[in-house]
Amino acid sequence: MSDGKGRQVARRRVFYIPGYDPIHPRRYRELYRSEGRAQAEISGYHLHLRPKTTAGPYGWHVGAEIGGVDVQADVEVLVWSDIVRGSMSNSIPATYLQLVRTSWIYIATGALRRLMWLRKGPIIAALYPIGMLILQLCLAVALGIAAGHVLFAALDTLLGGGAGLLAGLGAFASGVGGTVAVLRWFRKKDGKFFAYYLMHDFAYSAFYKGANPPELEARMAEFAGIIATALTSDVDEVLVVGHSSGAHLAVSILADLIRAGRVPVDGPALGFLSLGQVVPMVSFLPKADRLRGDLAYLSARPELVWVDVTAPGDGCAFALCDPVAVSGVAPADQRWPLVVSAAFTQSLSPARWKELRWRFFRLHFQYLCAFDAPKDYDYFQITAGPVTLADRFAGRAPSKSRIALAASPYTSVAA
Template identity: 75%
Template sequence: MAEISDNRVARRRVFYIPGYDPIHPRRYRELYRKEAAAQAGISGYDIALKPRKGENYGWQVDARVDGKVVRADVEVLVWSDIVRDSMSNSIPATYLQLLRTAWIYIASGALWRLMKLRKGPVIAALYPVGMLLAQLVLSILLGAGVGHLVLWLGSQLAVQLPVVLAGGAAALAGVATAIAVLRWFRKKDGKFFAYYLMHDYAYSAATRGANPPALEARMAEFGAVIAAALEEDVDEVLVVGHSSGAHLGVSVLADLIRAGRAPGEGAVLSFLSLGQVVPMVSFLPQAHRLRADLAYLSCRDELTWIDVTAPGDGCAFALCDPVAVSGVAPAGKKWPLVFSAAFTQSLSPARWKELRWRFFRLHFQYLCAFDRPKDYDYFQITAGPLTLGARYAGRPPSKSRIDRAVSKYTSQAA
């Protein structure tokens, strides 16, 4: 790992890789603005945002932490257009995705292996399947009910309708009702998240863990941007991968280091993975590339890699060492350092009670303020005066982490 004088940071470049998210990246700026102000008020430091110049989407952060002035340029590495293109607007196509995705995870044995880790993310993965099937059953039942009602009304008419005509009208009314119910659920998916999550899991499953060509091309662009930042006059280049963005970050950084584009002098290279769901991909049979990148990155001296999750986040594989559980931990493995954000301790009882059942909100808590912060503070990591390695030097991993090999598939790309 490269070092700088006393591990102090005055200038930092931060690259944030979102998860599978079709929303415009401005949401991350507004989230950072709101939550940084809240954390600064709680923890007693100053932080402010302003627009960042440049072609790509981001913002500039000016902070004073522990009397040290730091400037950070934050950039979102956007792949939301790829996400949107992968999300079918067709209801039948989504149900076809459901069948295909379920078959891939079950037939490959990945589902059973994942269940040996954490139940929360597996339940989250099964949720869209159950919800979509429940919506289909409800639409059929309501359609059948309307059809029977039409038949009964027809039988009550003074002039009896021919059986064929009455049956046709009932069938048409029933089908129309079922379709209307399914369309209503689709329209309200912002509350149910069934279609969104189904598209998410189907995206990786469609290629059985391999990266689609469009994503590979975008990842190469990410690597070029990060490599250019490493040549700038900055003290640290910090890559943050959240949710699905964590495994993208692993591959991007592995490629960058393999290509010799992470010099040992100059800026320190740091990687922070948050709320990772790596096993959902690395346990699939064709995830050769990801497994190779996990193994490679885990023993490199060119970077510091910290992995933060929390058992309170039911959408992440909390405290699962992504390298070890994927069965590819090499001799000499040193990364990642795995520890918990400890939601139940770093949030007050009142705040935890408010958020406890808001599962998707909790999956973003890593990017938010804590009213009883411990040693994890996203805003000090991204805008504070210490490098990621210096901040967590000597920090032991969480004792309850899972670091045994679980994946059935361990083959790696050549």
């Protein structure tokens, strides 16, 4: 495996690992299509998509002409949305039990307090579903009580003062029914509130206190096999993109590949691009020994180039936090990741920034979208352009606002 420096890319394999997302991966294809077209128009290059014709994970083929060079790229989504959907199949009471259990884990282990040392944005994002679900419950109970009072008064008037017991039972049933109906309405409208979705997200990582669930470990092993096969193919670069919680999956997958000797010395350049990472939400938990060990290991390896891109404008990510350093496992010979900012406030026009500023979940996906004035971060040139990840960021200094404070309450690693 070469480091990719000085190598022009004619063919590339890209493996995108999404975050905790239950939606079919075609959404990523359509996002790539629409945003890639927009970025090509802004930046003056050509980009077109066509259906994938090879076997394997869901994906698409990209043809690009950038800087006078033709590049062919196959982008594939490593899907675990079925696992996500399975973990989200909970009743309303079960979700509230998740709320209590997840809150207790983060508070009792000291993880929440240490996470607050880093960035306020993702902590607010973590507290949001708790606050929103409690608010929904309070509103549902209040409306249920109000409905009960109205029915009690109506029945008491209709049946006379002597029918108080019957009126009371009717009012109680009405109150309970009203409460349940309101909670079900909120659950149905979660596409607007995201309270249940985010609660399931945080609960999934917290359930095993930072360890990977067995079904996820099995899927990660499958992903490793797919990437290993690509590393023996006739391409110039294999690029792994981990977005949001997909970033920490990618860390462990790549660490496993290198440990097992599955990265050929004379193979394609290997790049790892982590976007909008939320690694500390997992690595700060007591049983995240596997992840912390993988972070320490991968951060010192010469077999790949690892660039971590976040932005302070993304309130759902641990912006500019070195995931290795803040987890307290940075080795003396650490070389990765290179922590850089996508600089939303500079790379988006004032009008566009104004439009997106308070759309927190949309901003968390901005890394996969077009920028009005892109700097050295252009998702489409990185995934479909003629320059390797290594060359694109060669000589690039880390962001001056990089956070490398060792904050995790736990620093044990897997043997």
